[in-house]
Amino acid sequence: MPGGVNGPPTITGNLTITGDRATITRQSATPFRIAEVAPQGSLTVQGVTVSRGSATDNSATADGGILTEGTLLPVASRITGNTASVLGGGIAVASGATARLTSSTVSDNSAGDGGGIHVGDSARLNVAGGSIQRNEATFLGGGLATFGITALNGAAVRDNSSENFEGGGICTALGPLTVSGGFVTGNEAASFAEASPTSAVPCDCRASP
Numbered sequence: 406m407p408g409g410v411n412g413p414p415t416i417t418g419n420l421t422i423t424g425d426r427a428t429i430t431r432q433s434a435t436p437f438r439i440a441e442v443a444p445q446g447s448l449t450v451q452g453v454t455v456s457r458g459s460a461t462d463n464s465a466t467a468d469g470g471i472l473t474e475g476t477l478l479p480v481a482s483r484i485t486g487n488t489a490s491v492l493g494g495g496i497a498v499a500s501g502a503t504a505r506l507t508s509s510t511v512s513d514n515s516a517g518d519g520g521g522i523h524v525g526d527s528a529r530l531n532v533a534g535g536s537i538q539r540n541e542a543t544f545l546g547g548g549l550a551t552f553g554i555t556a557l558n559g560a561a562v563r564d565n566s567s568e569n570f571e572g573g574g575i576c577t578a579l580g581p582l583t584v585s586g587g588f589v590t591g592n593e594a595a596s597f598a599e600a601s602p603t604s605a606v607p608c609d610c611r612a613s614p
Contacts, residue, residue: 413439416446416475428454436461439487440471444501447476458487468497468523470514477504484509489516493523494540498553500525509535517543518576519550520565526579528553536561543568546576547592553579559586567594 422429429439436459442448448471458469470487471477477496484495494514498504502525509532511521521540524530530553537548537560548565549555550572567573573594575582 413437413441415441415443416448417443418445419447421449421451422453423451424453426452426454428456430454431457431459436469438469438472442471442473442475442477442502444474446474447478448473449478449480450482451480452482453479454483454485456483456486460489460491468493468495468516470495472497472499473502473504474499475502477502478507479504479509480507482509484511484521485513487514491517492550493519494521494542496522498522498524498528498530500553501527503529505531505533506535507533511535511537511540511548513539515541515543518545520546520567521548522550524549524551524553524555524580526552530555531558532556532560533558534560536563537574538563538565540565541568542566542572544570546572546574547594548574550576551578551580551582554581556583557585557587561587562589562592564591566592569595571595 438460439455439458455470460469469489470484488494494516495511520542521537547567548562562574574589574592
């Protein structure tokens, strides 16, 4: 999935970006995704803010912040204020890819499905601590829309919204969702505000204190 000719090159190797509250942001009016990780690539961001990415033109409609088809490892980072016309405003985890978030915040992003994060089929997402908050989806999963294997450990999913359909906080479909600790609260949707298994397909949801 190309990020557009105006975006940075796709990450094909192993890259670590460490910043003491540094920000990577889009300044131009032309929309482009902030980062894209190829299937063989790996991106680690530590103490970095990723903001104002936009995947809204004809060449890039999935994820305005970071699209990973490989491995993505945000640590103590913020993914905020990004937008996508279709999938994953903040982070899109493509089919077969992996993302592991540690003590990170995904906030104020927007998309058609998965305003904060979209997890594709056969993809894996693990969120340890941190929060998914104030994101907005037009259809499914204001905070998180997952079709893969997702685990939330001590994470807060709050104040997200889904404008026209299900799962203001979380919408889960094909794969299992495990929630351990943390909380899901203050989310709004046209139906199933906090967390929703879609009615079309079975899902496996587990929660523990």
